[in-house]
Amino acid sequence: MSEINTANVGKETQVGAFLVRGGALDVDYCYDDEKKELEILTEIPLIISNKRPEKETGTDIIMNRNQEYHITLENVNLTDETHRGGVRIRNGKAVITLRGINFIRGGINLTNAESAQLEITKESGGFTHVCGIGGTYKEIVINGGNIKAVGGAYAAGIGGGLREGAGNITINGGTLEAIGTGWGNSNGIGCGQWGSGGTITINGGHVRAFGGSTGGSNPPLPKVCGIGGDNVHILVNGGVVEGYGNNGGSDFGGIFRTALDGNARVTGSIEDTLDKENWNGIINDEVMGRVILGEDTYIDRLTVAKDAKLLIPGGMILVNYGTLVNYGKITVWDNPGIPSKSCICNKGEIRNFGVIDGWNENGSVQTV
Numbered sequence: 001m002s003e004i005n006t007a008n009v010g011k012e013t014q015v016g017a018f019l020v021r022g023g024a025l026d027v028d029y030c031y032d033d034e035k036k037e038l039e040i041l042t043e044i045p046l047i048i049s050n051k052r053p054e055k056e057t058g059t060d061i062i063m064n065r066n067q068e069y070h071i072t073l074e075n076v077n078l079t080d081e082t083h084r085g086g087v088r089i090r091n092g093k094a095v096i097t098l099r100g101i102n103f104i105r106g107g108i109n110l111t112n113a114e115s116a117q118l119e120i121t122k123e124s125g126g127f128t129h130v131c132g133i134g135g136t137y138k139e140i141v142i143n144g145g146n147i148k149a150v151g152g153a154y155a156a157g158i159g160g161g162l163r164e165g166a167g168n169i170t171i172n173g174g175t176l177e178a179i180g181t182g183w184g185n186s187n188g189i190g191c192g193q194w195g196s197g198g199t200i201t202i203n204g205g206h207v208r209a210f211g212g213s214t215g216g217s218n219p220p221l222p223k224v225c226g227i228g229g230d231n232v233h234i235l236v237n238g239g240v241v242e243g244y245g246n247n248g249g250s251d252f253g254g255i256f257r258t259a260l261d262g263n264a265r266v267t268g269s270i271e272d273t274l275d276k277e278n279w280n281g282i283i284n285d286e287v288m289g290r291v292i293l294g295e296d297t298y299i300d301r302l303t304v305a306k307d308a309k310l311l312i313p314g315g316m317i318l319v320n321y322g323t324l325v326n327y328g329k330i331t332v333w334d335n336p337g338i339p340s341k342s343c344i345c346n347k348g349e350i351r352n353f354g355v356i357d358g359w360n361e362n363g364s365v366q367t368v
Contacts, residue, residue, distance in 0.1 A: 011024075013025050015031040016057065017057035018048055018076075019048075020038075021048075021049075022046045023045075027042070028044040028046065029041055029046060036059045038059055038062070043067055043068055045070040045071070046072070047074055048071060048072065049073075053075040053100075055077065056079045057077065058080075059078070060085065060088055061076075061086065061088070062087075063091065066092050066115050068092060069089075072096070072098075073096060073104075075100035075102065077102070078106055079106070080131065085108065086105060087106070087108045087109065088111060089116045090111050090116060092116070092117070093115070093117040094119070095121060096119070097124050099124070099125060101127050104128065107133060108130055108133045108134075109135040110134065110167075117139040117141075119140075119141040119143065120142045120144065121144060121145075125146065126145075126146060129148045130147065131150055131152055133147075133159075134156060134161065134164075138159065138198075140169045140170070142158075144172075144174040145176075146175045147175070147176050149176070149178045150181075151179065151192070151212065153181055154185075155180075155192045156188065156229075157177075157180055157189060158209075159187065160191045160195040162195070163194045165191050165197035166187075166190040166191050166200055166232050168199050169199070170202075173239075174205045176205060176209075178209040178210070180211045180213070180224055185213045185247055186212055187224050187227065187229045187249075188243070189207070189228075190227060190253075197232065198232050199234075200232060200254075202234075202239055203238050204237075204239040205240075208242045209226040210244045211225050211226050211245045213246040222247070224245060225243065225249045225252060226252065226268060227241070227253075228243075228250075228256075229254055230253075233255045234252060234254050234257065235257050235258070236266055236281065237262050238262065238263050239265075240264070241268075242267045243267070243268035250269045251267075251270070252266075252268055256272045261280060261290065261292060266282070266283045266284065267285075287304040287328065288305055289309075290308070290311070291308070291311065292311045293310070293312050293313065293318065294316075296316055296318075300321050300322035301324075303326075304324075304325070304328040305328055308327075309329050309330075310330045310331070311333055312330070312342045312343070312358075313333050314342050315342060319345045320344065320346050323348055324348070324349070324351070326356060329354055329357065330344070330354070330356045330357070330358075332365075344356070
């Protein structure tokens with residue numbers, strides 16, 4: 001990536017309904033009032049806002065060139081007058097930071113097979129309501145933000161449209177709510193209606209995904225998943241992940257796997273159980289395989305399966321407000337270099353039929 005000049009980021013220019021900070025008009029971006037398009041031309045970082053955030057604008061933000069873009073959307077309010085997407089990435093990689101309150105009713109649409117990519121940065125915050133993230137071809141990475149993505153007609157909240165696969169979707173962080181369309185049938189994250197294929201990798205964040213369905217039987221509409229779809233590969237490594245299917249579909253549909261050291265908390269029915277003996281994570285309130293807690297964890301109920309191992313590393317606590325049933329092995333592990341102690345803080349009931357082991361000088365279980 002070429003060196004990025006940030007010298008002009010503080011400069012503000014009004015173009016149509018937008019205020020643009022950074023770069024120079026007709027050099028780093030241009031505006032076509034007839035087409036209602038703000039086109040980004042260079043890699044110079046830009047901050048784009050509505051001059052009046054309470055008022056919608058029908059102008060699209062587009063990226064056509066095969067390069068890396070760096071833009072911040074801060075309090076934008078976009079309609080979908082063109083029906084082509086409020087933010088359109090035709091070529092290149094768009095690195096987008098979301099700030100403030102954003103409404104992107106045309107969605108974020110990727111339209112080129114060879115080079116269109118989207119990355120939402122971990123610095124993102126505020127709240128963004130977007131009518132779908134995806135398109136014909138998708139390379140999507142979400143590192144942060146507070147995002148609600150609702151698919152358009154026949155489209156997933158994040159993923160494909162009508163007869164389109166999921167593409168390649170990676171979620172590393174953030175708070176995400178993805179909802180399939182209420183017009184037709186589609187998955188929350190994954191394929192659009194009648195679509196097939198793709199990969200979904202979830203490494204972190206809090207993800208809730210709902211399949212959308214209007215029902216109907218003439219012709220029969222497909223079952224829809226919260227996450228996945230026909231021939232979609234799902235790899236869940238971390239985070240809190242909830243799926244909610246619709247129209248008879250599983251909450252997680254497709255080919256489901258976890259990482260060798262997965263520590264995700266997964267809630268929902270899973271269609272594919274062929275690899276169940278190799279799952280690692282807290283899946284439907286059951287510790288399976290080998291799980292190392294990555295953060296303080298609060299439970300109302302939890303079962304540690306036979307032969308499963310739950311490790312609570314130094315500085316982490318497991319707080320039980322309900323019932324903890326252990327058939328496997330729980331290890332409370334204090335690291336000498338970490339001053340805070342790890343423990344199970346029990347405010348409920350523990351039924352131990354396995355082993356609870358620990359090096360906590362105060363005992364591995366503290367009942368409050």
